[in-house]
Each structure stands twice: as structure tokens, then as C-alpha cells.
Amino acid sequence: MTSETRPMQADDGGLVGFHKHDHKSCVETGLKNAEARCSAEGLRLTPVRRKVLEMLLQEHRALGAYAILDRLREEGFGSQPPVAYRALDFLVENGFVHKIERLNAFVACAHPGASHSPAFMICRKCEAVAETHSATAKGVLGAAAKAAGFEIERTVVEAEGICPDCTEKAQ
Template identity: 75%
Template sequence: MTRATKAGAAAKSPLGFCLHDHDACVRDALVAAETRCAAGGLRLTPVRRRVLELLLQEHRALGAYAILDRLREEGFGSQPPVAYRALDFLVANGLAHKIERLNAFIACVHPDEGHTPAFMICRLCDAVAETYSSPARGALGDAARASGFRIERTVVEAEGLCPTCITEAEG
């Protein structure tokens, strides 16, 4: 495998359960968000940016009220619409995803690429890793084509144990 191929494979691997330079991860995601907003004529307001930063701090999903509590502590406002509007903007523009199982949100780890995400959620610590999904190419896509159904949106969430929780359970 060439160095470029290894780098590409690493970029596509699930982020959240693996060791990585988290400062660079956050920095790169913020640059990608700023670039995407500038290219699309979108406003990354201070509140939207701060919500994205909060989501990027850990690879765990945060609920809207946890985000609102942090915003309130920092003087950004205390009404639920403050958090929900920022989250709606981030999700609508591919900068964050909603984790349905947890009714919470996570920053997108591939904001500079169009993709269909899939999530691996640790049932013990709620850590979340994002990876790629291609439901239109798998069994679901085959069933949809056979029945004449057109898939417009999928949510793939797998529940299990992260490497840290497995190690702690076995140790």
C-alpha cells in the first residue's frame, strides 16, 4: 500500500474510537465548516460556530439541552430556540448529524464531502464513531429497486461496545 493510499484509507476510517490528533481534528473540521459556509454564501454566526465547537470537543453526541446549558454559561442565550436553530443549520448544511437513538447531535467528521453516514454507538459510554454507508448498494438498495422504492434518506446506527469499554469489561 502506498503512502497516499494509506493516508486515504486513514481519512475514511471511523473516527471516534481510534487514537488521533484531536486538536488537528477540531481545527480541520472548523476550517472545512468555514470553507463550506463561505462557498455556499452561508453565515457561520458566533452561536453556530460555538455549537459546532461544542460538538467537536468530544466524539460523543450531545443533546440540545446540554448544548443550551453550555451556551447559557457562556452568555449566548438561554432559550431553547438558540440551540435548536444552530443545530438545525449545522445539520441542514452537513456540518452535524442527528443521532436518532440518542436524540442528540454529533459533528460531522467528513464535512467537506457528500456522504451517507453510518454511526457506531457504544451502549455503555455513548461514544459515537462515524463512518461511510452505502445503503443504496447493499441489501436495502436491492430491496428498494425490486419494489420500485426510491431511497431519499437513511439512518444507519449500530449499537455495541467501543474498544475502550471492551478492554475495561475484559480487564
């Protein structure tokens, strides 16, 4: 479930999620980062938004909107769908959170600040989600798009499969 127990692996340039790492600092710096960027850009990281981001930073997996909603209710926030969706909209719009289309669920961004077209690897067993950049993939697809006269605004790149942990355990 959690990433705490995963074996250490070689650095691969920014992939987060299947690696052992200092998870507490991961949450802290994530929140700090968001606060910094919000105050810099005049965005308002309100209590609900902050709470949702915190929840997502605590997991390196995707959470569905209704899972988020349940926790919001427990924490005394509003308990109706729009409460969660509005917070998520804000976080996604400003790059703090990504939506995993394959799962209709959300993960905290692992490369805060970096301008990115992210790509994801989703483990279908443990539901862990790792993020990596896909500038290259966008470039390749971009060529096809250019040839067709299609103007890309956003890309969704998600790979589904088995993470290293679950591969090991299966043996």
C-alpha cells in the same frame, strides 16, 4: 470519556471516534473547514452556529440539545430551546453535524465535505460515537427499495454495541 486515552488502531479508512488522534487539530480543522465551505457557498456561520459546532467537535460523542443549550447559556448566548435547535438545524442541513436518532442527540461530522450517507457505531457504555460511510448499506437497501418502488431520500444507519475500549476494560 474522551478519545485521548484510546489505544492506537489500524487504519480502517475513515472511521473516526474510537481512535487516538490529534484532537486539537481535529477541532481546528473542523472549524476551518466549515468556515471555508460557508464562505464558498454563501452560508453564514454565525457566532451561535460556530459555537455549537465547536462544542460538538470537542467531543466525539453525541450531545443532547439541552446539554448544548446549557453551554450556550454559560457562554452568554440565548438559553431557550429554539436557539439550540436552530443552530443544530443549520449545521445538520449543511452536513456539518449529524443527528443520532437512537439517542436524540448530535455529533459533529467526521468526514466534512464528503457527500455521504453516514453510518454510526454507538457505544452504549461510554457513549462514544464513531462515524463511517455506508454507501454500501444504502446500495443494499436501495435494491430492496427499488423492488418495492420506494424512493429513498435519506438513510439512518446506526449500530449500537460496545466499543473496543469498553470491551477491553470489561475483562
